[in-house]
Amino acid sequence: MTTILRTVNLTKRFPGVIANEDVNFDLQKGEIHCLFGENGAGKSTLSSCLFGFYQPEGGSLELNGEPVKFRSPRDAIHAGIGMVHQHFVLVPDFTVLENIVVGTHEHGWQLGLDEARKRVASLCREYEIDLEPDALVRDLAVGQQQWVEILKALYLGAKVLILDEPSAVLTPEESIRLFRIISHMKELGLSIILISHKMVEVMQSDRVTVLRKGKVVGTVCPDEVTPKELTRMMVGRDIELRVVRDRSNKEAAKEPVLVVGGLSYRDTRDNLMLDQVTLTIGRGEILGLAGVSGNGQKELFEVLSGIIVPGSGNVTLAGERIEGLPSRHYMDRGVGLVPDDRFREGLIPEFGIQENMILGWQRHDDYTQGPFLNHKQIGTIAEGLIDEFRIKAPSADTPVNHLSGGNAQKVILAREFVHSNKLLLANQPTRGLDLGVIEYVYKQIIAKRDEGYAVLLASEELEDLLNLSDRIAVISGGRITGVVDPENTSIEEIGLLMAGERKEAAE
Amino acid sequence: MGELFQEAILVSILAGMIRIATPILFAAIGELVTQRAGIWNMGVEGTMLMGAFTAYFIATATGSVWLAVLAAMIAGALVGLIIAFMTVTMRVDHFITGLGINLLVAGLTLYWFRMYIKGRAQPTFDGFDNVAIPGLSAIPFIGEILFDQRLLTYMAFAAVPAVWYLLYRTRWGLELRCLGENPKALDIKGLSVSARQYAAVLFGSVMTGLGGGFLMLGFSDRFLADITAGRGWLAIVALIAGNWMPRGVLAAVLVFALLESVATHVQVLGIDVPHQIFLALPYLASILLLMGLRRQSRQPQRLGIPYFR
Ligand SMILES: Nc1ncnc2c1ncn2[C@@H]1O[C@H](COP(=O)(O)OP(=O)(O)OP(=O)(O)O)[C@@H](O)[C@H]1O
Numbered sequence: 053m054t055t056i057l058r059t060v061n062l063t064k065r066f067p068g069v070i071a072n073e074d075v076n077f078d079l080q081k082g083e084i085h086c087l088f089g090e091n092g093a094g095k096s097t098l099s100s101c102l103f104g105f106y107q108p109e110g111g112s113l114e115l116n117g118e119p120v121k122f123r124s125p126r127d128a129i130h131a132g133i134g135m136v137h138q139h140f141v142l143v144p145d146f147t148v149l150e151n152i153v154v155g156t157h158e159h160g161w162q163l164g165l166d167e168a169r170k171r172v173a174s175l176c177r178e179y180e181i182d183l184e185p186d187a188l189v190r191d192l193a194v195g196q197q198q199w200v201e202i203l204k205a206l207y208l209g210a211k212v213l214i215l216d217e218p219s220a221v222l223t224p225e226e227s228i229r230l231f232r233i234i235s236h237m238k239e240l241g242l243s244i245i246l247i248s249h250k251m252v253e254v255m256q257s258d259r260v261t262v263l264r265k266g267k268v269v270g271t272v273c274p275d276e277v278t279p280k281e282l283t284r285m286m287v288g289r290d291i292e293l294r295v296v297r298d299r300s301n302k303e304a305a306k307e308p309v310l311v312v313g314g315l316s317y318r319d320t321r322d323n324l325m326l327d328q329v330t331l332t333i334g335r336g337e338i339l340g341l342a343g344v345s346g347n348g349q350k351e352l353f354e355v356l357s358g359i360i361v362p363g364s365g366n367v368t369l370a371g372e373r374i375e376g377l378p379s380r381h382y383m384d385r386g387v388g389l390v391p392d393d394r395f396r397e398g399l400i401p402e403f404g405i406q407e408n409m410i411l412g413w414q415r416h417d418d419y420t421q422g423p424f425l426n427h428k429q430i431g432t433i434a435e436g437l438i439d440e441f442r443i444k445a446p447s448a449d450t451p452v453n454h455l456s457g458g459n460a461q462k463v464i465l466a467r468e469f470v471h472s473n474k475l476l477l478a479n480q481p482t483r484g485l486d487l488g489v490i491e492y493v494y495k496q497i498i499a500k501r502d503e504g505y506a507v508l509l510a511s512e513e514l515e516d517l518l519n520l521s522d523r524i525a526v527i528s529g530g531r532i533t534g535v536v537d538p539e540n541t542s543i544e545e546i547g548l549l550m551a552g553e554r555k556e557a558a559e
Numbered sequence: 560m561g562e563l564f565q566e567a568i569l570v571s572i573l574a575g576m577i578r579i580a581t582p583i584l585f586a587a588i589g590e591l592v593t594q595r596a597g598i599w600n601m602g603v604e605g606t607m608l609m610g611a612f613t614a615y616f617i618a619t620a621t622g623s624v625w626l627a628v629l630a631a632m633i634a635g636a637l638v639g640l641i642i643a644f645m646t647v648t649m650r651v652d653h654f655i656t657g658l659g660i661n662l663l664v665a666g667l668t669l670y671w672f673r674m675y676i677k678g679r680a681q682p683t684f685d686g687f688d689n690v691a692i693p694g695l696s697a698i699p700f701i702g703e704i705l706f707d708q709r710l711l712t713y714m715a716f717a718a719v720p721a722v723w724y725l726l727y728r729t730r731w732g733l734e735l736r737c738l739g740e741n742p743k744a745l746d747i748k749g750l751s752v753s754a755r756q757y758a759a760v761l762f763g764s765v766m767t768g769l770g771g772g773f774l775m776l777g778f779s780d781r782f783l784a785d786i787t788a789g790r791g792w793l794a795i796v797a798l799i800a801g802n803w804m805p806r807g808v809l810a811a812v813l814v815f816a817l818l819e820s821v822a823t824h825v826q827v828l829g830i831d832v833p834h835q836i837f838l839a840l841p842y843l844a845s846i847l848l849l850m851g852l853r854r855q856s857r858q859p860q861r862l863g864i865p866y867f868r
């Protein structure tokens with residue numbers, strides 16, 4: 053084995069935080085090396101230092117045994133390093149091909165799209181990626197956008213590929229495909245740095261380096277440790293990897309909080325996104341929503357929170373018809389929404405944590421003093437939530453785009469959990485969270501259920517849904533294909549319903 | 560009114576439209592490039608005024624209109640350099656920067672102008688002559704309108720397809736548009752965002768300076784305070800109304816120019832409408848247009864937002 057890339061005592065600071073401290077890390081040729089650690093442990097920062105996007109303050113980098121300095125990503129790209137960032141860096145209005153080509157040639161004035169098209173086509177063949185090169189990126193599903201990001205790195209001839217939580221936005225099937233592609237890359241001699249919070253993925257890699265609070269805890273081979281030991285290395289304590297089954301009070305659940313009948317919705321391009329959706333969620337009940345992403349989940353969440361108005365159908369919250377009302381009225385009536393796209397829909401990236409924590413609820417009496425915001429009060433509340441949700445941030449006014457991905461997600465969760473009081477709508481709430489936080493979030497959701505909230509929970513982790521939900525509704529093509537009891541339903545049965553096979557409603 | 564007379568008026572209005580469109584077109588096409596790169600430059604009016612004053616100064620001092628044109632472009636570049644420094648390097652708010660530039664230039668040019676003419680009669684110069692294109696200009700009607708214009712007018716109109724080609728058919732254009740949509744996508748490929756934004760602001764400002772130069776040398780023989788009279792703002796409005804696309808911008812500029820040309824002919828036409836109404840029409844027209852276009856805006860996503868890593 054030869055070491056291809058190595059860091060020696062690498063240190064990177066941001067104002068008020070040490071993101072990486074004396075990190076010693078090495079990547080062998082042809083290995084899949086996983087970076088594992090809590091939200092905010094410094095995984096993305098380390099990757100960006102390896103990619104030349106950030107310049108470390110201390111320590112050094114070695115490439116093939118020679119010391120190197122990457123002054124910009126260009127140097128790293130020349131050295132054969134490619135990176136897929138945690139959040140997409142795409143131009144939605146460009147085509148797939150334009151996104152891949154832009155900024156790649158340094159000489160000449162021509163676009164060279166024809167030549168690029170051939171190279172992209174052959175890359176797609178090589179890795180069995182199926183993409184229309186002339187499609188606009190804005191029209192692609194999230195999963196497909198991830199292939200575009202991977203192609204961007206491969207197109208530049210990467211020998212070392214850094215993948216920062218590539219599967220966070222993928223469906224389980226897409227993740228499996230991604231892993232086939234990754235092992236193919238490995239066969240071709242590429243070396244891969246993979247960041248993931250998902251234990252199955254971590255256990256598939258060749259070596260794992262665990263980071264905690266910016267420092268390396270250790271590097272281990274997955275064969276030699278158990279998942280439990282790994283998580284203990286990560287957080288320094290034992291955590292429950294799976295939520296324990298703990299059903300709600302069936303009696304309470306009889307009293308409906310949310311009743312939805314015959315809901316249909318067409319999007320601006322006239323696609324039927326919701327088709328006669330009928331659902332009921334009772335007091336103290338968690339209704340799981342399973343489905344392949346893009347089958348109407350997003351629209352359902354948006355209708356239920358008043359963001360979009362359904363074409364037909366009705367929404368009744370605690371006995372009151374509310375369809376067609378503006379979303380503020382939903383919030384006033386105690387509906388909380390955790391959207392699936394955190395930076396686009398859940399946060400204002402340039403605003404501070406405390407401002408983001410009251411977004412939408414800024415008119416609330418607690419936060420105002422006459423026409424003014426009561427900053428002192430907001431600050432105290434925000435600090436309480438930062439502690440409670442263990443958000444890692446230098447201060448309550450840190451802009452959320454300076455937070456690690458998982459910590460940004462926690463800001464949304466904290467906001468929606470404290471402000472809602474009847475209905476909690478959570479679309480992929482654990483996306484990008486580390487296992488310790490997932491455990492915490494699930495406990496919170498269960499606590500809310502026990503307080504009598506009705507909860508709608510969508511997740512791509514079917515096993516989690518089976519463990520948490522009192523009932524599971526499966527959505528496919530905008531229709532509810534079945535509502536099942538998780539006690540006596542298997543993942544396979546749900547899989548069939550997700551594929552569109554219809555089951556007569558269990559109710 | 561005789562038929563001959565009516566046709567003569569129509570030719571005069573349309574030829575006037577083409578001439579009036581020239582300076583606005585220079586500025587709007589330049590600003591198109593700047594905004595596509597993500598810089599919302601509000602200093603067009605000031606840059607144009609600077610170009611106009613510089614052209615006047617050099618034309619009267621040297622007697623050479625072409626030297627004056629060159630000087631107007633250089634003056635535009637200098638103003639552009641300040642704008643780029645403020646918005647790209649210092650990351651100052653784009654609007655504040657532009658408004659500051661406008662106030663500064665308005666004050667400076669007036670001061671310089673007073674100094675220049677102090678104690679003497681205001682010097683004048685001989686501006687551009689028409690250059691009829693042999694053959695084409697002989698075509699009846701069309702020829703008189705389109706092909707008997709100043710040299711710079713032909714250039715302004717040629718700039719539209721040229722900039723279209725630059726934006727959509729060259730590597731630079733792709734990178735430029737990327738800056739306006741998501742500068743990070745270039746940054747992670749190791750390309751300098753600021754170098755490219757500087758280039759885009761400079762290009763836009765040189766074009767705007769040129770527009771100011773033409774305004775001076777193509778319409779008049781002497782400088783007046785605030786000679787641009789809102790044409791720089793019109794260029795920005797044309798850009799918005801034209802939905803940030805070259806042909807849209809061209810169409811919007813032509814409509815504005817037509818309205819202004821009609822306004823200068825109201826007396827001959829015997830229409831009893833106050834001149835001011837015509838001056839307000841371009842703005843009104845674009846507001847209406849914008850309301851219709853709102854849904855499919857091509858405004859660059861990151862326009863006017865300073866880029867931080
Ligand atoms: N641009 C920035 N400015 C200031 N602080 C930053 C910036 N980027 C990251 N940080 C801080 O550095 C620390 C490490 O962040 P990093 O993004 O590397 O975490 P991570 O391990 O990738 O976490 P996650 O799993 O949540 O993505 C965090 O405390 C974060 O707040």
Ligand SMILES: [Mg+2]
Nearest residue numbers: 096138456457
């Ligand atoms: Mg990260």
